[in-house]
Amino acid sequence: MPVVLVIWMVVWPIISAIVRTIWRPDASGAYGFNLDTYIFFFTDRYSLDNLSLTLWTTGICAILLLVICLPIALYLRFSAGRLPAYVQGLAIFPMFVPSIILSYAFIRVLGPNGMVDLILNAAGLPKIRTPYLTPWGPVIGLVWDNIPLTVLILLAGLGAVTNQSVEAARDVGAGPIRVFWDIILPRLGNSILVALSFTVLGLFSAFTLPYVLGPAAPEMMGPFMQRTFRDLYDPLNATTQAVIAFGFCLVFGLFYVRSVAKNRTP
Amino acid sequence: MARTLAATRIDWVGVAFAVVLTIVIVFPLLVVGTWAFAEVWRFPALIPQQFGLRFWNQTLARADVWEALRTSLSLSVMVTFLSALICLPAAYAFARLKFPGRDILFFSFLVGHAFPKFGLLVAIAAIFLQLNLIGTFWGVVLIQLVGTLLFMIWIPVAAFQSVDRRMEEAARDVGAKPLRVFWSITLPQAGPTIAAAVLLSFVGTFYETEGAWLIGAPAVRTMPVLMISFINNQMVIQYGAVLSVILWVPSFVALLFARRVIGGGAFARGFGG
Numbered sequence: 096m097p098v099v100l101v102i103w104m105v106v107w108p109i110i111s112a113i114v115r116t117i118w119r120p121d122a123s124g125a126y127g128f129n130l131d132t133y134i135f136f137f138t139d140r141y142s143l144d145n146l147s148l149t150l151w152t153t154g155i156c157a158i159l160l161l162v163i164c165l166p167i168a169l170y171l172r173f174s175a176g177r178l179p180a181y182v183q184g185l186a187i188f189p190m191f192v193p194s195i196i197l198s199y200a201f202i203r204v205l206g207p208n209g210m211v212d213l214i215l216n217a218a219g220l221p222k223i224r225t226p227y228l229t230p231w232g233p234v235i236g237l238v239w240d241n242i243p244l245t246v247l248i249l250l251a252g253l254g255a256v257t258n259q260s261v262e263a264a265r266d267v268g269a270g271p272i273r274v275f276w277d278i279i280l281p282r283l284g285n286s287i288l289v290a291l292s293f294t295v296l297g298l299f300s301a302f303t304l305p306y307v308l309g310p311a312a313p314e315m316m317g318p319f320m321q322r323t324f325r326d327l328y329d330p331l332n333a334t335t336q337a338v339i340a341f342g343f344c345l346v347f348g349l350f351y352v353r354s355v356a357k358n359r360t361p
Numbered sequence: 362m363a364r365t366l367a368a369t370r371i372d373w374v375g376v377a378f379a380v381v382l383t384i385v386i387v388f389p390l391l392v393v394g395t396w397a398f399a400e401v402w403r404f405p406a407l408i409p410q411q412f413g414l415r416f417w418n419q420t421l422a423r424a425d426v427w428e429a430l431r432t433s434l435s436l437s438v439m440v441t442f443l444s445a446l447i448c449l450p451a452a453y454a455f456a457r458l459k460f461p462g463r464d465i466l467f468f469s470f471l472v473g474h475a476f477p478k479f480g481l482l483v484a485i486a487a488i489f490l491q492l493n494l495i496g497t498f499w500g501v502v503l504i505q506l507v508g509t510l511l512f513m514i515w516i517p518v519a520a521f522q523s524v525d526r527r528m529e530e531a532a533r534d535v536g537a538k539p540l541r542v543f544w545s546i547t548l549p550q551a552g553p554t555i556a557a558a559v560l561l562s563f564v565g566t567f568y569e570t571e572g573a574w575l576i577g578a579p580a581v582r583t584m585p586v587l588m589i590s591f592i593n594n595q596m597v598i599q600y601g602a603v604l605s606v607i608l609w610v611p612s613f614v615a616l617l618f619a620r621r622v623i624g625g626g627a628f629a630r631g632f633g634g
Contacts, residue, residue: 109476112484167382170374178375185382191616192390193568195585196605199592200389203396203602210392217407239385300479302571303585307592317479321575330487337480348475 109341112334132335144313146339152234152305152315153298157291159238160245164290167242168249169279172256183246190243194236198307201236202227232308233315237301245290252286253279289354292347299340316340390609396602416599426604429587436498436573436583437566440505444562447506448513449555455514456521478508479571486575494576501581504572509562516561520554564615568608584608 136142164186171183189197204210206227215222226232256279264274302317309315314322316336324333396402399409400416420426485504486495494500528550532542570585577583588608591601 108481108484108488111488167378170378174372174375176372178372178379182375182378182382185379185386188386188616191612193570193585193608193612195568195570195588195592196393196609197389199588199601199605200393202592203392203598204389210388213405213407216405296475296477300477300481300571302479302574303589307589316477317571320479320483321571324483324486324575330490333483334487337483340477340480344475344477344480352475 112338112341132332133339135332136335136339141313142319142336145316145319148230148313149299149316150343152230152237153295155234156237156241156298157294159234160241160290160294161287163238164242164245164249168246168253169275171246171250172253173261186246187243189239192240194240194303195307197236197240198304201232201308205232205235227308228310230310232310233301233305236304236308237298240304241294241297244293248290248293249283249286252283252289255282285354288350292351292354295347296344296351299344393602393605396598397606399599399602416603420600420603420607423600425582425587429582429584430607432498432581433567433583433585436501436505436581437563439502440509440566441559441563443502444506444509444513445559448510449517452514452517453521456518481507482572482575489576496577496581498577498581501573501577501583504576505566505569508569508572509566512562512565513558516558517555520550520558523554524550560615564611567611 167182167186171179171186192200202209205223205225207225209225212222212225226235260278261274264278269277299316301315302321305315306318306321309318320333320336320340323329323336395409397416398412398414400413401411402409482504485507489495489500489504494503529542532545533539537545568585569583570589573581573583574586574589577586584604585608588601588604591604
């Protein structure tokens with residue numbers, strides 16, 4: 096029963112989406128191989144802008160997430176006590192804040208006349224140029240939203256690094272950077288890639304945050320698909336966009352499945 | 362020597378992380394909380410000029426809020442119930458029984474997670490369009506069910522696998538029937554983790570925005586969909602703030618319950634970490 100449901104709700108829509116966007120009736124009604132919607136997507140300036148904005152956001156978010164989460168995960172791995180427990184609690188906390196509430200909080204804090212403006216104003220400083228409705232809005236929101244998962248995945252990966260190996264390296268005189276580079280990083284590579292896959296998959300399908308916080312044009316793939324589908328009543332082009340998003344995520348998706356398969360083989 | 366020094370030294374790195382994370386993560390939510398109880402808060406003031414519950418009364422007096430709350434709750438209950446009905450037996454089968462094609466089936470669940478979800482939703486929506494499920498309650502139920510499937514399979518599978526097989530065998534040796542073994546031995550051990558999975562899928566459905574927006578709007582309005590329209594079109598800031606505080610309650614409950622599951626590491630492993 097669940098298998099039937101999965102096939103009907105996951106596998107079938109994907110196959111149907113691919114088939115229906117390349118094998119469909121032309122103007123005369125005869126079915127045939129037809130790549131028009133894809134040609135349209137890849138020649139349309141606006142569609143390409145949306146795609147490149149999505150790729151740009153994905154890249155920036157992935158880098159920021161690694162830069163932020165790796166130190167947190169390293170710190171949590173190699174310390175114990177109440178303070179690290181508090182840090183871990185905070186790092187996981189955003190998982191329990193729905194993105195819609197986050198969007199609202201973002202506008203109230205960083206939006207025009209938001210809390211940051213109030214504090215800067217009280218300190219006699221000029222207002223910030225608000226990231227609300229610019230490409231940086233979704234970046235900040237999405238990074239915030241993705242911290243918990245990235246930290247958890249990296250932390251699980253760091254579990255594979257034994258204390259003995261780190262101490263052994265220290266005993267022969269290796270500095271912290273050396274330990275990180277030669278002992279920790281090689282074991283962590285897989286987890287970093289899994290975290291990266293998650294970020295890419297999550298960002299290509301992000302909808303709420305870019306929709307509420309991002310600029311109206313160009314927009315990210317999520318809002319773009321939604322608008323094409325609902326506002327322009329154009330399911331064909333929306334599906335084409337979805338298939339293109341699938342294509343870009345395919346590598347990361349396959350990697351994710353392979354990695355879970357390796358870890359999980361019962 | 363070095364070890365005792367390290368132990369007594371103040372953990373400055375930890376303090377720095379704690380302070381920065383507190384500012385970045387807790388502060389924005391505090392601002393929203395303050396807005397919910399502010400009656401007057403004009404620009405240059407750091408704190409609201411007047412506190413009060415006026416906007417709580419106004420928000421709670423709105424018919425659309427109650428309508429959305431009712432829709433959200435009935436959707437979440439229905440989706441969680443169906444998901445548990447479908448997934449828990451499957452999870453037990455995956456964890457215990459050996460049958461041909463088991464691995465392939467298991468990874469077919471994963472595939473759903475390996476595609477960008479919103480693209481998948483659009484592909485499903487295109488099919489629903491032909492089935493006339495757009496804008497209906499059951500359309501939203503079906504699309505939200507997809508989101509919970511993976512969750513409700515992964516965590517329970519881990520729970521069933523961690524049950525001590527020797528205890529089950531011991532019970533069987535003293536003559537317990539399979540159902541009795543399941544009820545008295547397996548379920549109590551796997552129960553708390555499964556309860557957490559059910560709770561997480563309930564909360565996840567409650568906050569699910571994309572599917573509800575794509576399939577349901579404007580006929581089916583859930584709380585998050587209402588919240589989007591408040592953010593986009595509502596001039597009174599406090600409505601959104603009050604709604605945020607109300608919306609956050611289920612999440613807080615989930616936070617308290619889910620700590621053990623997530624802290625246990627089974628959760629991260631479930632995601633392939």
